[in-house]
Every structure is written in structure tokens, then in C-alpha cells.
Amino acid sequence: MTPLSFPNIDPIIFSLGPLHVRWYGLMYVLGFLASYFLVRKQIREYHYDRLAEHFENLNLVLILGVVVGGRLGYVFFYNFSYYMAHPLEIPATWSGGMSFHGACLTLLIAGWVFCRKNKLDFWKSADIYIATLPVGLGLGRIGNFINGELYGRVSDLPWAMTFPGGGPFPRHPSQLYESVLEGVVLFIILWSVRKRPWQQNHYWPHGSITALFLIGYGCLRIVVENFREPDQQVGYVIGLFTMGQLLSGLMVGSGLLIWLLRLKRNAH
Numbered sequence: 001m002t003p004l005s006f007p008n009i010d011p012i013i014f015s016l017g018p019l020h021v022r023w024y025g026l027m028y029v030l031g032f033l034a035s036y037f038l039v040r041k042q043i044r045e046y047h048y049d050r051l052a053e054h055f056e057n058l059n060l061v062l063i064l065g066v067v068v069g070g071r072l073g074y075v076f077f078y079n080f081s082y083y084m085a086h087p088l089e090i091p092a093t094w095s096g097g098m099s100f101h102g103a104c105l106t107l108l109i110a111g112w113v114f115c116r117k118n119k120l121d122f123w124k125s126a127d128i129y130i131a132t133l134p135v136g137l138g139l140g141r142i143g144n145f146i147n148g149e150l151y152g153r154v155s156d157l158p159w160a161m162t163f164p165g166g167g168p169f170p171r172h173p174s175q176l177y178e179s180v181l182e183g184v185v186l187f188i189i190l191w192s193v194r195k196r197p198w199q200q201n202h203y204w205p206h207g208s209i210t211a212l213f214l215i216g217y218g219c220l221r222i223v224v225e226n227f228r229e230p231d232q233q234v235g236y237v238i239g240l241f242t243m244g245q246l247l248s249g250l251m252v253g254s255g256l257l258i259w260l261l262r263l264k265r266n267a268h
Helices: 023-047 049-079 080-085 099-115 123-128 135-148 176-194 208-224 245-268
Strands: 010-017 019-022
Touching: 010 023, 019 023, 023 049, 023 080, 023 123, 023 135, 023 245, 049 080, 049 099, 049 245, 099 123, 099 208, 099 245, 123 208, 135 208, 176 208, 208 245
Parallel strands: none
Antiparallel strands: 010 019
């Protein structure tokens, strides 16, 4: 069976002199816009006036957190030795190389600091924002696919395709798997239960959506990593797991811990 050919979409949409507008960057912009409108919708639904007062400033802080944390996460988790030898390339986010685990960690820290400083309820605010995160995740994976990066392992399935830089053998389009699972499926789950903490449900205290996201994303990412080619410069950690699986396992554990602690606090 002849494998599918990679569509070979030009990563650059158009250029204006030295400025290149890329699909990868556009996906981030669309993700931020989707989150902006979906968060604003929830603020109105829940009459969360305190968050409305700080909405624009918090958005700016979180966007910076995603970009800086995502890039630094990739540098430290996936390619530390290379970037230590080429430090001037660290800011080059337009060429790809972002770690969601790093972005997620920075997002939570930046959000906590902002909420504490402005006397906002962190868990209420976090749930509202995190319910929208899968949209950006799904779009980001489409950007990875267009870039021809983060492709899957060799496969003989009918939809396997050859990727530039992936050798002559057909591979799983694992970026699309992630777009569907971490984007569409996870968004449907979170969006369908997002109102539970606001209904004074004992089993769904504020912070539950955040915990559910960490558990859901971590589990789905661990599954998809079985189809994704491990990063060549990292390979397997402890001889068994990819770096993505290891970091996702920590996310699952963190999510379970948050849910249990929030349940315990809510019970009192």
C-alpha cells in the first residue's frame, strides 16, 4: 500500500520584507482569541465581577507566561545542551520548539501570583481559564503538523504518511491524534462540566476543573506518546518512558492531589 504523502504546506503564510507570518504563530493567536472570548463568556455567566475588573491585565500576564514558560520548558526539558551552546536561539519561538508542560507550570504560577496580588480567588479564576485551554492545544498541534515536526513512529496503517525529515518510512500523524484528543475531546469534557463548581456541588469544589484538566491532559498525552516518535536528542528516560510521558505522569499526580486537597478543604 502506497503511504500518504505529507501535504507539504508552506509554514509561512506570507512575508512582508523580513517579517514572516507563519501558520504556527497564527495558531497561537487563534488559541489566545478563543480563550479570550470563552473566558469572557464565563465571567458573564457566573457574574464574577471581581475577575472582570482585572480581565485584561490578567490576560496579558497569562499570555506572557505561556510563551515564556513554553519556550523555557522546551529548552530545559528537551534540548538543554544545545541551547546552552546556542543561547541566542532561545528566543526563536517562531521556528518551533515549545513545551506545553513548561507553559502549564508557568501559567499556574503567574496566575497564582497575579490573583494573590489583586485579591482574586485563584481556584475560581483558574477553572474559568483552564476550561478553555484545549482549544489552543488543538490548534497548536495543527501548527506542529504544518511544520512537519513532532511526527509519529513508523506505521503501516492506511493513514500513515511520510514526513519531511522523517525518513522514507510512513509514520503516524501523531500531531493530529493530539489535536483531536488534547484539543477536541478534552475541550468537550471540560466545557460540559465547567459549571459544576459554581453549583455548590460538594464533589466539585472550585479547583476541580483545573484538577480534571491536569488529569485528563496527562492521561491522553501518555497514550499518544506511544505513537509519537521520541525526541531524538532525549530518547527514553529511565529506559522506559519518553520525557512527555514522565512529565504527564507528574501532571496526573498533581491533578489528583489538587482534587483531593480541594475536596478536603470544601468538606470543612
